[in-house]
Amino acid sequence: MFAAGYDISTQKSYEKTMDEFDEIVGFNYLCAMHLNDAKFGVGSKKDRHESIGKGYIGIKGFECIIKDRRIGDIPLILETIDESIWVKEIELLHSFES
Secondary structure, X not given: OOOOXXXXXXXHHHHHHHHHHHHXXXXXXXXXXXXXXXXXXXXXXXXXXXXOOOXXXXXXXXXXXXXXXXXXXXXXXXXXXXXXXXXXXXXXXXXXXX
């Protein structure tokens, strides 16, 4: 999504992107999400994975995803690059749950 040009790095850009997604596709068709930060900027067309908070999406983007009630109970699949910090990344994501 981010590499394709859809910014989710701030609350405002996340809401705009996800509202557009809902209007065009619909959340009822969203079955899962892969979570990883981005090594390259928005619209780069380069989907290179980075650890949560160490890339261009940043922590705020992931906080927006986790707090978005429209996401519901779909599977969220961690696709980050450093398995030695997976536990910490998962703990961070859980800390955003409200």
